[in-house]
Amino acid sequence: MFEKILYPTDFSDASKKAIAYLKNMKTAGTRQVIILNVIDEKKVEYSSQGITWAGLSVADFLRQTYQRLIEEAHEELKSVESELKEAGFDIKVMAEKGNPYSKILEVAEEEDVSAIILGSHGKSNLKSMPLGSVSEYVIHHSTKPVIVIRRD
Amino acid sequence: MFEKILYPTDFSDASKKAIAYLKNMKTAGTRQVIILNVIDEKKVEYSSQGITWAGLSVADFLRQTYQRLIEEAHEELKSVESELKEAGFDIKVMAEKGNPYSKILEVAEEEDVSAIILGSHGKSNLKSMPLGSVSEYVIHHSTKPVIVIRRD
Numbered sequence: 001m002f003e004k005i006l007y008p009t010d011f012s013d014a015s016k017k018a019i020a021y022l023k024n025m026k027t028a029g030t031r032q033v034i035i036l037n038v039i040d041e042k043k044v045e046y047s048s049q050g051i052t053w054a055g056l057s058v059a060d061f062l063r064q065t066y067q068r069l070i071e072e073a074h075e076e077l078k079s080v081e082s083e084l085k086e087a088g089f090d091i092k093v094m095a096e097k098g099n100p101y102s103k104i105l106e107v108a109e110e111e112d113v114s115a116i117i118l119g120s121h122g123k124s125n126l127k128s129m130p131l132g133s134v135s136e137y138v139i140h141h142s143t144k145p146v147i148v149i150r151r152d
Numbered sequence: 153m154f155e156k157i158l159y160p161t162d163f164s165d166a167s168k169k170a171i172a173y174l175k176n177m178k179t180a181g182t183r184q185v186i187i188l189n190v191i192d193e194k195k196v197e198y199s200s201q202g203i204t205w206a207g208l209s210v211a212d213f214l215r216q217t218y219q220r221l222i223e224e225a226h227e228e229l230k231s232v233e234s235e236l237k238e239a240g241f242d243i244k245v246m247a248e249k250g251n252p253y254s255k256i257l258e259v260a261e262e263e264d265v266s267a268i269i270l271g272s273h274g275k276s277n278l279k280s281m282p283l284g285s286v287s288e289y290v291i292h293h294s295t296k297p298v299i300v301i302r303r304d
Contacts, residue, residue, distance in 0.1 A: 001180045021297065028153040028180040115299075120292075131292065139291065139300055140272075140283065145173065146300045147267075148291055 006113040018119040038100040170271040190252040
């Protein structure tokens with residue numbers, strides 16, 4: 001039922017909220033968790049506009065930037081990984097560049113997960129609780145069940 | 153974890169999709185399901201505008217209309233109830249008048265459910281898959297986890 005869960009994270013407080021919830025999903029039959037961080041291609045490419053310094057070509061700048069961002073992501077992913085490993089799950093860690101919107105859905109399909117878990121950016125002092133545009137997109141387009149967890 | 157699930161239904165195909173999913177949630181530890189149908193107060197009140205026929209006062213019209221709608225809802229709820237009872241759940245059935253947006257959240261709080269399950273109005277042939285405004289509202293405002301199931 002909930003055997004294989006995709007947990008996309010941008011390392012925000014909202015997405016971290018889902019970790020505590022995920023840990024309890026052991027009792028609901030969860031065995032494997034795929035932790036996914038997507039490095040937003042568009043943001044990186046945008047930051048490359050006007051790169052003419054340091055003797056770098058745009059291609060080199062992009063290559064180096066991605067490498068650095070993927071390394072940084074893996075650093076952050078490590079602590080999430082160890083926390084969830086401790087809880088007894090099989091873990092697969094992925095840091096991928098791409099469009100976060102489509103990448104999350106793509107991985108969900110490829111890995112044929114049981115469900116996707118998302119933390120929401122809830123702010124209890126406000127009546128409006130934006131989910132974040134990536135979460136919204138995933139909820140609307142996923143063919144897999146989506147579990148939305150409030151930060152509260 | 154998923155012991156007590158709130159299943160709001162408007163008897164649409166989208167919400168019925170969630171039944172099949174719910175049945176499998178036995179293996180995830182679900183024991184109790186609250187089936188909730190909310191009779192939309194606003195729609196009923198709107199339909200009362202201009203009621204001057206049949207010798208009925210607006211108050212009588214509303215009373216009679218609610219009574220009829222609640223009876224109809226219980227008819228429909230019966231088949232959902234028996235399907236889920238067969239799957240081995242404890243069932244609580246509720247047909248309530250009110251604002252569907254707030255009523256669902258109210259019942260979720262009062263009953264302290266583990267999660268709310270919602271069917272989405274997914275249409276695989278369209279790129280946009282509207283969830284329905286009630287589902288949207290619940291996802292954005294619920295303090296309880298929400299599980300969104302695609303109709304596919």
